[in-house]
Amino acid sequence: MDAWVRFSAQSQARERLCRAAQYACSLLGHALQKHGASPELQKQIRQLEGHLSLGRKLLRLGNSADALESAKRAVHLSDVVLRFCITVSHLNRALYFACDNVLWAGKAGLAPLVDQEKWAQRSFRYYLFSLIMNLSRDAYEIRLLMEQESSACGRRPKGSAGGTLGGSEAGGVAGVGTPGGSLPHLALQLRLRVLLLARVLQGHPPLLLDVVKNTCDLFIPLDKLGLWRCGPGVVGLCGLVSSILSILTLLCPWLRLKP
Amino acid sequence: MDAFARFTNQTQGRDRLFRAIQYTCMLLRYLLEPKADREKVVMKLKKLESSVSTGRKWFRLGNVVHAVQATKQSVHVSELVPRFCLTIANLNRVIYFVCDTILWVRSVGLISDINKEKWRKLAARHYYYSLLLNIIRDVYEISLQMEHVAQEKAKREKSMPQNHLGPCVADEETEWLQSFLLLLFRSLRKHPPLLLDTVKNLCDILNPLDQLDIYKSNSGVIGLGGLLSSIIGMITVAYPQMKLRT
Numbered sequence: 001m002d003a004w005v006r007f008s009a010q011s012q013a014r015e016r017l018c019r020a021a022q023y024a025c026s027l028l029g030h031a032l033q034k035h036g037a038s039p040e041l042q043k044q045i046r047q048l049e050g051h052l053s054l055g056r057k058l059l060r061l062g063n064s065a066d067a068l069e070s071a072k073r074a075v076h077l078s079d080v081v082l083r084f085c086i087t088v089s090h091l092n093r094a095l096y097f098a099c100d101n102v103l104w105a106g107k108a109g110l111a112p113l114v115d116q117e118k119w120a121q122r123s124f125r126y127y128l129f130s131l132i133m134n135l136s137r138d139a140y141e142i143r144l145l146m147e148q149e150s151s152a153c154g155r156r157p158k159g160s161a162g163g164t165l166g167g168s169e170a171g172g173v174a175g176v177g178t179p180g181g182s183l184p185h186l187a188l189q190l191r192l193r194v195l196l197l198a199r200v201l202q203g204h205p206p207l208l209l210d211v212v213k214n215t216c217d218l219f220i221p222l223d224k225l226g227l228w229r230c231g232p233g234v235v236g237l238c239g240l241v242s243s244i245l246s247i248l249t250l251l252c253p254w255l256r257l258k259p
Numbered sequence: 260m261d262a263f264a265r266f267t268n269q270t271q272g273r274d275r276l277f278r279a280i281q282y283t284c285m286l287l288r289y290l291l292e293p294k295a296d297r298e299k300v301v302m303k304l305k306k307l308e309s310s311v312s313t314g315r316k317w318f319r320l321g322n323v324v325h326a327v328q329a330t331k332q333s334v335h336v337s338e339l340v341p342r343f344c345l346t347i348a349n350l351n352r353v354i355y356f357v358c359d360t361i362l363w364v365r366s367v368g369l370i371s372d373i374n375k376e377k378w379r380k381l382a383a384r385h386y387y388y389s390l391l392l393n394i395i396r397d398v399y400e401i402s403l404q405m406e407h408v409a410q411e412k413a414k415r416e417k418s419m420p421q422n423h424l425g426p427c428v429a430d431e432e433t434e435w436l437q438s439f440l441l442l443l444f445r446s447l448r449k450h451p452p453l454l455l456d457t458v459k460n461l462c463d464i465l466n467p468l469d470q471l472d473i474y475k476s477n478s479g480v481i482g483l484g485g486l487l488s489s490i491i492g493m494i495t496v497a498y499p500q501m502k503l504r505t
Contacts, residue, residue, distance in 0.1 A: 004324050011270045011318075018317060044368055051367045058277070058314030062267045069264045109306035 023239030067094035089133035099123035279489035284308035286482030344396035351389035358382035387467035
């Protein structure tokens with residue numbers, strides 16, 4: 001009970017719970033439609049989803065300030081690539097929240113002349129840019145860690161047991177300078193790279209969580225902007241998974257990726 | 260901006276801010292309604308008020324658990340009167356939040372055959388009881404504080420020479436009311452959290468008094484009272500030392 005009180009005292013936590021519920025409703029609605037449930041039940045689920053979406057827009061009022069504050073903090077990072085990626089990502093998030101506020105004003109009847117469709121498209125575009133920036137940052141971090149890991153494996157004595165990558169193998173991967181070669185050689189290199197990637201992600205849970213979350217989130221604006229129509233079921237499932245992962249990072253702060 | 264971000268990161272902070280906006284709209288509506296050419300503005304204010312009020316329900320979902328935890332904590336208060344008042348007040352809050360959740364279920368359309376009026380009246384009644392008990396506890400604390408201040412004053416007067424000059428209002432028996440108010444003012448000035456809590460509860464109680472037809476006031480008074488109590492709520496979130504300790 002105490003844990004719930006502490007968790008729900010953060011407004012972001014409540015918003016994430018509503019997000020999880022909204023995408024669960026979306027997924028449920030899609031499943032019910034496929035299996036031919038009663039239109040009454042489908043209507044109720046859609047209505048609940050609409051209420052959740054509007055409620056979340058209100059809960060998010062004021063998040064622009066939070067995103068701008070995070071962007072201000074990110075400007076002081078030491079690494080150039082990280083600084084660029086994170087700052088631009090937060091700025092895009094701030095713009096996304098601003099568009100979202102305009103949409104809320106339109107839905108609440110305060111600004112009836114707002115073109116809902118246009119502003120919705122705009123907001124999804126900013127959201128997509130912010131997710132692309134996040135994924136670029138994740139890719140950069142993964143590359144840094146992979147280089148670190150492969151050079152560390154290269155420095156370990158050749159007779160070390162217990163590692164999936166022996167010193168010579170890792171040395172071979174790190175020191176690949178000769179492209180071309182036969183197909184089995186390429187296949188081996190690919191396999192080694194994938195193993196290295198898996199090892200890096202296994203050793204850094206916050207990074208893995210962030211990658212999975214951003215990848216899942218990516219499907220939502222891709223679908224809404226019409227770039228890659230995946231269908232409401234996939235969107236609902238991805239949204240639900242990413243919401244659950246972000247709730248996890250709120251419950252366990254050590255799982256959050258630190259810039 | 261950093262302070263604003265930290266403030267709005269707390270659910271309570273954000274909720275108080277929206278509550279302030281909601282009651283400001285109510286107050287502005289009351290002030291602008293008699294004016295002839297302000298119908299559009301009044302309509303927009305009404306829409307804003309209703310959408311903020313609906314949206315705030317999401318902040319209240321799950322507060323049953325908060326109220327149950329507060330009840331468990333108030334059972335361990337040392338003094339008898341505050342322990343009794345706070346425990347019963349928190350129990351009433353639990354019932355209020357349960358009614359509120361049922362009203363939310365009705366408003367999102369999950370269960371349609373719920374008697375809205377009955378549950379709304381029930382929620383208002385239990386909210387009213389909880390505020391009443393909080394006010395009783397505040398009065399008790401004020402009386403303790405006044406006694407304390409009066410004793411201190413008496414001790415100071417004993418130690419000072421008897422023939423001191425200067426107006427001493429408390430000595431004149433005919434000016435009982437004036438001396439009482441002065442003592443009240445002095446006690447509250449020494450204890451700002453108690454003052455804030457008393458004013459907040461008094462402002463809050465106007466709404467259920469109106470809903471239960473015990474004391475009908477107009478939407479302007481309720482709006483002003485709600486706005487004041489929301490501002491005090493925001494102060495206690497921003498400065499936790501201003502919150503009345505149990």
